[in-house]
Amino acid sequence: xxxDEKQRQDWQxxxxxxxxxxxxxxxxxxxxxxxxDSGEDKKDTDKSxxxxxxxxxxxxISALLVKLIIIVECYRLVSWGYQQHWSLxxxxxxxxxxxxxxxxxxxxxxxxxxxxxxRRQPLQQRASQMIASNQYKQAAPLxxxxxxxxxxxxxxxxxxxxxxxxxxxxxxxEVIRFVSNHGFVEADRKAIDKISRCSFDTAALxxxxxxxxxxxxxxxxRNWRMLNSIADCYGIAPGIAGQWRLLRQVLxxxxxxxxxxxxxxxxxxxxxxxxxxxxxxxxxxxxGAGLVTxxxxxxxxxxxxxxxxxxxxxxxxxxxxxxxxxxxxxxx
Amino acid sequence: xxxxxxxxxLVPPEKRQELGDQLQKFASTALDRHVRLAVxxxxxxxxxxxxxxxxDHLLSARDSNGLPFFSLCNEDRLLGVKLLPSQGGQEFPFxxxxxxxxxxxxxxxxxxDKLSSIRLAIRYRPGSKVQRMVSETATxxxxxxxxxxxxxxxLPMLQQNFNSWSQQQYRLMAQEPRQSMAKSWLNGxxxxxxxxxxxxxxxxxFSAQYRGLLQGFRRHEQRLSLLQPGRFILPGNxxxxxxxxxxxxxxxxxxxxxxxxxxxxxxxRFEDYKQQVVEEFYRNHFCHFDRQVVLIDxxxxxxxxxxxxxxxxxxxxxxxxxxxYGQSGLLRRLFKPRIDRVLFASTKADHVTANQHHNxxxxxxxxxxxxxxxxxxxxxxxxxxxxxxxxxxGAAEAEVDGQVLSCLxxxxxxNHEPVVLFPGEVPTALPQDKDWSxxxxxxxxxxxxxxxxxxxxxxxxxxxxxxxxxxxxDKLR
Numbered sequence: 001x002x003x004d005e006k007q008r009q010d011w012q013x014x015x016x017x018x019x020x021x022x023x024x025x026x027x028x029x030x031x032x033x034x035x036x037d038s039g040e041d042k043k044d045t046d047k048s049x050x051x052x053x054x055x056x057x058x059x060x061i062s063a064l065l066v067k068l069i070i071i072v073e074c075y076r077l078v079s080w081g082y083q084q085h086w087s088l089x090x091x092x093x094x095x096x097x098x099x100x101x102x103x104x105x106x107x108x109x110x111x112x113x114x115x116x117x118x119r120r121q122p123l124q125q126r127a128s129q130m131i132a133s134n135q136y137k138q139a140a141p142l143x144x145x146x147x148x149x150x151x152x153x154x155x156x157x158x159x160x161x162x163x164x165x166x167x168x169x170x171x172x173x174e175v176i177r178f179v180s181n182h183g184f185v186e187a188d189r190k191a192i193d194k195i196s197r198c199s200f201d202t203a204a205l206x207x208x209x210x211x212x213x214x215x216x217x218x219x220x221x222r223n224w225r226m227l228n229s230i231a232d233c234y235g236i237a238p239g240i241a242g243q244w245r246l247l248r249q250v251l252x253x254x255x256x257x258x259x260x261x262x263x264x265x266x267x268x269x270x271x272x273x274x275x276x277x278x279x280x281x282x283x284x285x286x287x288g289a290g291l292v293t294x295x296x297x298x299x300x301x302x303x304x305x306x307x308x309x310x311x312x313x314x315x316x317x318x319x320x321x322x323x324x325x326x327x328x329x330x331x332x
Numbered sequence: 333x334x335x336x337x338x339x340x341x342l343v344p345p346e347k348r349q350e351l352g353d354q355l356q357k358f359a360s361t362a363l364d365r366h367v368r369l370a371v372x373x374x375x376x377x378x379x380x381x382x383x384x385x386x387x388d389h390l391l392s393a394r395d396s397n398g399l400p401f402f403s404l405c406n407e408d409r410l411l412g413v414k415l416l417p418s419q420g421g422q423e424f425p426f427x428x429x430x431x432x433x434x435x436x437x438x439x440x441x442x443x444x445d446k447l448s449s450i451r452l453a454i455r456y457r458p459g460s461k462v463q464r465m466v467s468e469t470a471t472x473x474x475x476x477x478x479x480x481x482x483x484x485x486x487l488p489m490l491q492q493n494f495n496s497w498s499q500q501q502y503r504l505m506a507q508e509p510r511q512s513m514a515k516s517w518l519n520g521x522x523x524x525x526x527x528x529x530x531x532x533x534x535x536x537x538f539s540a541q542y543r544g545l546l547q548g549f550r551r552h553e554q555r556l557s558l559l560q561p562g563r564f565i566l567p568g569n570x571x572x573x574x575x576x577x578x579x580x581x582x583x584x585x586x587x588x589x590x591x592x593x594x595x596x597x598x599x600x601r602f603e604d605y606k607q608q609v610v611e612e613f614y615r616n617h618f619c620h621f622d623r624q625v626v627l628i629d630x631x632x633x634x635x636x637x638x639x640x641x642x643x644x645x646x647x648x649x650x651x652x653x654x655x656x657y658g659q660s661g662l663l664r665r666l667f668k669p670r671i672d673r674v675l676f677a678s679t680k681a682d683h684v685t686a687n688q689h690h691n692x693x694x695x696x697x698x699x700x701x702x703x704x705x706x707x708x709x710x711x712x713x714x715x716x717x718x719x720x721x722x723x724x725x726g727a728a729e730a731e732v733d734g735q736v737l738s739c740l741x742x743x744x745x746x747n748h749e750p751v752v753l754f755p756g757e758v759p760t761a762l763p764q765d766k767d768w769s770x771x772x773x774x775x776x777x778x779x780x781x782x783x784x785x786x787x788x789x790x791x792x793x794x795x796x797x798x799x800x801x802x803x804x805x806d807k808l809r
Contacts, residue, residue: 011767014756014774017739021730022752134690165397167790168727169686174401174798181406312403312805 106240113231113242119149120236120306127180127307131173139172143179146306153235155306159183180307184234188301188315191233195297196320198226200327203290207282207328219289226293227300234304250299283328290328294320367807368475368620370655370671373627374557374647375481378679378721380441382627383478384429385721387415387452389796396788399797404808409457411469416451424450424478433722437748438780445566447617449477459809472807477617482562485647486610487618487654489560494599498580501560509554509639517541526581526595535577535597542579554639555632558647563609575605619656623803625675626652630695631683631775634758637768645699652703657710674707674714675802676700681794682720683775684755685738686727689718689794691758698762715802720794723786724778728752745777 074096082089126142143163150156162183166175202222206215227246228238236242294317301315302308309315343351373379390413393399404410417423425448429441452474458467489497505514521538543564549556550565563570570576578601581594589596628648633641656670678696681689693716697704700716707714725742730752737754744751756773763772786792 011757011759011772012737012754013771015732015754016774016776017730017732017752017754019741019750019752021732022728022739022741023731023736136687136690165790169681169689169723169794171686171690178400182400313406 109237110239110241113237113239114245116149116236117231117242117245117304120304123149123306124308127176130176131308131310133172135172137172139175142176150235150306155184155187155235158186176307177310180310181313184305184307187233187235188305191230191297191301191304192315192320194226194229194233195294195301196323198222198297199290199294199320199324202293203283203286203324203328204331205286206289207286215285215289219293223293223296226297230297230300231304234301234306236304246300246303249303250296253299253303254295287325287328290324291317291321294324365471366473366475367622367804369803370618370621370624371476371478371627372484372624372651372655373481373679374484374629374644374651376443376632377481377627377629379481379627380429380444380478381721382625382677382679383424383450383476384426384433384441385793385796386476386800387426387450388430389793390452390454390800391415392788398788398790398792399800400790401795401797402801403805404454404456405797407459409459409808411455411457413455414453416453416473418449418451419475422446422448424448424476426450433780433783438782440745440780444478444480446568447477447479447613449475449617451475454804454808456808472804474804479617480562480566480568482559482566483568483613484562484651485558485560486562487614488650489606490610490614490654494602495583497560497602498582501580502582504558507639509552510549510556513548513552514545517545521579521581524581524594526583527585527589527593529592530594530597535579535594535601538579539577543576554636554643556640556643558643558650561605561609563605570609575601575609578602578605614654618654621655621671623673623675624655624671625677625799625803626700627677627679628696628699629680630678630692630699630758631680631773633699634695634756634773635775638765641699641762645702648700649703649706652707657707657712672712673803673806674712675799676704676714676716677799678716678718680720680775681718682723682725682742683740683778684758685740687738688758691760692718694760695758717795717799717802719796719799721796722780722783723792723794724781730754740778742776742778742781745779748779751776751778 078089078093078096081092123142123146130139130142147156147159147163150159159179162179165182166178170178202219205218205222209215209218224243224247227243227250231242231246232238298315298317298320371379371383373382389398393402393405394410394412399405415426425441432439432441454472454474455469456472458470492500502518504510505518517538520541524534524538546559546564549559559565561576563576567573567576578598581598583589583595589599626648628644633644657672657674676696678692681692684692696716696718704714725740728739728741730737730739732754739752739754741750741752743749753774753776755775759767781792783792790797
């Protein structure tokens with residue numbers, strides 16, 4: 001076939017080849033490592049930051065003022081100590097330095113958790129876009145980025161194993177669904193376990209506690225603990241800042257986003273209403289508190305999980321609800 | 333007289349047993365525990381291999397990782413799968429097919445020439461709470477029948493009378509490549525006088541010639557598929573029967589034919605064939621399905637060209653009109669089941685490279701366009717999928733003229749020699765006439781894989797797990 005002809009047609013003719021012409025297939029894992037090293041897509045660009053300019057300046061100025069005051073006070077304290085006796089001054093300055101170091105360590109840890117959490121959302125978004133994609137062999141960068149985010153956690157080993165098992169004929173959507181289904185089995189199980197345990201604890205506590213206001217505190221405390229351990233399940237470092245952010249997102253989703261899901265879930269709750277009616281009022285209250293806890297937990301799982309759940313594989317409130325009811329009835 | 337004896341007198345024990353069985357069957361249908369899967373496909377589209385693979389993968393699903401997208405395995409709810417003896421009739425030769433696939437050298441199961449059926453019991457733990465209240469385990473019975481694809485083409489004849497059928501056949505024979513092959517037969521038929529008294533030897537002669545003609549179309553390089561009546565090609569137990577002695581003849585005038593005339597005789601034979609062969613086949617096996625998978629060999633059309641494509645499109649549209657589609661409610665399921673989910677599968681997806689699978693699905697959509705529109709009109713769920721019952725090739729890359737090509741490597745079906753092939757790219761739109769070039773595609777028939785090496789891994793098939801999930805997933809919740 002002449003060169004002209006080749007250019008005119010937009011398809012490549014079928015050919016049979018000699019087995020010697022084959023090259024070795026590039027190892028996908030090696031390619032993956034290279035991709036991580038090149039370090040693309042690492043900058044987090046947060047566009048909403050621009051809007052918050054004014055309040056930012058205000059916060060910065062007040063923080064600066066507070067810092068100045070603290071420094072001045074610390075200096076005055078230390079110098080007062082030295083005026084009394086040199087040993088008192090040394091003790092005070094040691095105390096201040098150690099407090100400072102601790103604060104810095106805590107702040108770094110908290111920031112790490114927050115950064116990890118913040119990086120989950122774009123990852124999830126890209127993954128859900130890719131699930132609908134029919135392209136082929138474009139999923140590697142996303143998986144690499146995920147592996148990089150989870151580096152150093154217990155999730156990496158099963159994930160890597162799962163990525164190695166990905167079949168060569170899967171297209172991108174199938175790759176993501178496969179990894180989502182099989183790469184986080186252990187973490188999902190742990191998280192769901194924690195949620196059902198915690199929702200039972202809350203339910204039982206509320207059922208036996210005699211004070212209403214105390215109930216709220218107890219439930220809040222249990223939920224706070226639960227969020228922490230769920231984040232830990234999915235490789236997010238525990239820390240006050242991350243947890244605060246998680247709680248805010250969870251509450252936001254519960255209040256605004258998850259309304260339709262709530263309606264669906266509630267149909268299940270209504271179904272068992274006749275069963276709840278047979279329980280005492282106290283246990284009923286406990287059950288309510290337990291269900292709220294479970295809902296918060298599931299929402300947190302959705303936010304912390306590196307990949308979104310595959311359709312049909314989502315953990316449902318009704319699953320937790322039935323076991324909760326069973327346990328409550330057996331214990332009380 | 334005790335109550336027991338009284339009941340015994342009213343309803344004898346053996347009758348009661350029968351009644352009990354009937355009731356149980358009724359209940360299992362009502363509880364959605366019974367699925368009849370229609371495996372539909374023209375001849376050589378891979379029905380037998382699909383059924384074998386389906387059974388093989390389901391039977392070994394519990395202890396293997398071979399079906400990662402089948403939720404029953406994912407959620408660890410599968411308790412076991414068992415083959416049951418078929419309910420009357422010939423049993424599907426599953427063991428024989430497996431033996432052939434495992435033979436050395438490996439070979440594909442022989443093509444089907446008779447009707448057979450098989451039943452599979454899938455025991456699982458229900459995922460839904462309500463069902464678990466009823467019982468901790470549930471069993472889904474899956475009925476599958478296998479039959480020669482040629483017979484399927486008889487189904488559209490049910491909606492035709494002799495005249496319209498004959499007209500359709502003549503229309504087909506007026507087009508290439510049929511026209512040149514049928515020339516002498518058409519000339520002979522043109523001289524026949526429909527109003528003349530029927531001559532038995534003449535009918536026999538013309539029927540035999542017509543039969544030879546159909547077989548010729550089938551062997552033609554375009555591999556035509558729309559060949560009616562199907563029993564002319566694969567008579568089954570009807571070989572030599574008078575039912576197979578007729579041929580299309582167009583009526584010349586509009587008056588009613590006299591009794592004993594050639595036309596009347598042919599018409600009678602046509603109606604007999606319809607009633608005694610097609611309707612029986614349809615009534616016994618084809619009107620009780622819940623789910624359907626339509627297997628289509630797109631690569632055959634790409635290899636063979638435009639005429640093959642058009643022919644297959646028309647054949648598929650005709651066949652699918654014979655099935656009952658619609659939403660299937662509780663009552664309807666009991667009395668008159670309907671197909672409520674259809675999977676269109678392009679088989680032999682392993683014969684193209686993995687990056688072409690999506691194109692293959694789009695090309696499949698072109699073939700089934702018309703048929704699918706009708707089905708969707710009924711509000712049904714349909715999906716197109718590129719699958720391979722067993723994966724016969726592996727991926728490879730080669731450099732040709734400085735360009736890297738994704739290739740396939742496998743073994744040739746005929747002689748088991750290693751083949752490395754760039755099979756061409758599957759077009760997503762119907763190619764222009766000039767593009768149906770002999771050079772563009774080369775889809776080689778590959779020998780089956782060595783199943784011992786890929787056993788229990790997802791590499792033994794392509795998307796069989798997703799096909800199973802789509803067809804049965806919602807019945808196994």
